[in-house]
Amino acid sequence: MAKKNMAEVERNIAVVDLRSALELLESLPGELLSTDVEIDANAEISGVYRHVGAGGACMRPTRKGPAMLFNNVKGFPDFRVAIGLLSTRQRVGYLLGCKPERLGFLLKDAVRNPVPPITVAGADKALCQEVVHLASDPGFDLHTLLPAPTNTPEDAGPYITMGMCYAADPETGECDITIHRLCVQGRDELSMWLTPGRHIEAFRQKAEAAGEPLPISISIGVDPAIEIAACFEPPTTPQGFDELNIAGAIRGRAVELSDCLTIDARAIAHAEIVIEGELLPDLRVREDQNTNTGKAMPEFPGYTGEAKAELPVIKVHAVTHRRNPILQTTIGAGEEHVNMAGIPTEASILDMVERAMPGRLQNVYAHSAGGGKFLAILQFKKSSAADEGRQRQAALLAFASFPELKHVILVDEDVDIFDTDDVLWAMQTRYQGDVSTVFIPGVRCHPLDPSQIPEYSPSILTIGMSCKTIFDCTVPFHLKAQFQRSRFLDVDVGRFLPGWTREGASS
Structure with missing residues (x-):
């Protein structure tokens, strides 16, 4: 079965959120697998996906392959879990409407032509707030509310790995969105590892110096353009540059935000799940306090990161989500991280060298x-x-x-x-x-x-x-002149092998 060409796909399905992204992939042969077999979020999801499509620096045997959707997660009948949407460059190209080899150029141009986000109101716009769970409710518990996976049996705990963390500078109001390692530590607490130099860490330090908490939203399951844009780093996006501007430029339309219900912050309006909370001042927690493994989770170089001795704590005030939500996750040491981090890296290098x-x-x-x-x-x-x-x-x-x-x-x-x-x-x-x-x-x-x-x-x-x-x-x-590659006769391969091009089979 021949794959649809890019123009045909773009005409039929516009990607505006996670669900439309999955719909697009489902229309492309070999890009999405779905299973109704019950799976345990505790290590099994990554255990399966490692073989199906993780690639990258993941432990062998692994391979590049389709994204996966798990429709039957043990203990979470209302949730599905998606993994691997961005784990091949070809698939990123489909999702962003760009040839894979030109993705760096697409993002370079997006940085130069920002489209700022907008705030929307109303239940028809803030889809992420269709269902609301308040931390003040007696039965509230992150462990039983969200199917946050562990990637290996040694992990420090369940992790949110694809949460778009969005916060504002307490002094200037400038916003930043980025992705961080978030471990569930208790019924209403997450630990957060912020590597040095990240903008939200600078915001947190300012708030802590003033003795104040930093409001922060975590949007899970969003338009892949946002996930890619969130991975830009300085100097391409200096402090004060909201990377949602890049996502807006990629799509040619502003990213829509909604006001949070319990904190003074905004979140992605079309997100599948939003966690609302505050980074507390002067409070630290040991990352593996619940497991004592000394390990955190698999990281992009292919090794399991060490559990950090002291990490800031997010006190969760609420979790909101769409009806029948989809929690998006990633395996850590796989090709998905390569594309999220690497394509913005390419754009940054292309931009700086081209200027010089x-x-x-x-x-x-x-x-x-x-x-x-x-x-x-x-x-x-x-x-x-x-x-x-x-x-x-x-x-x-x-x-x-x-x-x-x-x-x-x-x-x-x-x-x-x-x-x-x-x-x-x-x-x-x-x-x-x-x-x-x-x-x-x-x-x-x-x-x-x-x-x-x-x-x-x-x-x-x-x-x-x-x-x-x-x-x-x-x-x-x-x-x-001494290093010219051998030049072969330019032949129309399709004349001998119908359906083939010079690059290989077209079906």
């Missing part, structure tokens, strides 16, 4: 091996002898545009950056370690890289520092 040296950087791929954060492949075109060395300048700009980037591999314009075999071919035939490698030791990177510890290297003074490295696999300009 227009026309030379052809494309960028934030590779799945680095979780979309640690490794970027840059496709660079040298047009004259004067361009020699500019490719390394582009790599330095990449590090500046995304500080958590650890490695950059530079390749020429004839290398397919989305084909790891082709990139490794360039490394084997266009790279000499002693002259093609640039080391930049002692630079801050990301605390989830387990090799970034003083025991690993004398250049690392504290956890989270790294030796950033450039692998220059481009041919020196004066030698380009």
